[in-house]
Amino acid sequence: MSREKNSFRHESLQDTQSIRNLLQALMDGIDAGELSFSEGKDTLTLTPQGLMQVKVTAQREDAYNRVNLRVSWHEQSDTDSKQKNLKINGKSIRK
Numbered sequence: 001m002s003r004e005k006n007s008f009r010h011e012s013l014q015d016t017q018s019i020r021n022l023l024q025a026l027m028d029g030i031d032a033g034e035l036s037f038s039e040g041k042d043t044l045t046l047t048p049q050g051l052m053q054v055k056v057t058a059q060r061e062d063a064y065n066r067v068n069l070r071v072s073w074h075e076q077s078d079t080d081s082k083q084k085n086l087k088i089n090g091k092s093i094r095k
Contacts, residue, residue: 007044050073052071
């Protein structure tokens with residue numbers, strides 16, 4: 001049986017096609033609302049939802065190049081998912 005973790009990290013040397021496949025798997029997981037990461041018996045499953053923060057950084061220093069992509073979001077609780085109505089001067093504005 002696999003053990004659920006709170007964090008996951010993987011590092012390896014990959015060719016460009018493998019990187020494309022990895023990025024496609026991330027896109028597919030975001031579309032499906034579930035990202036599952038595993039290596040051996042350890043697994044981590046995330047459920048992307050709602051608005052997500054994205055941060056992209058790129059760096060070149062001599063012959064070393066790096067691109068970082070960070071996507072983050074807050075999990076919604078049951079109380080957060082209930083619709084809240086804000087009224088200003090009698091007009092309802094949905095959140």
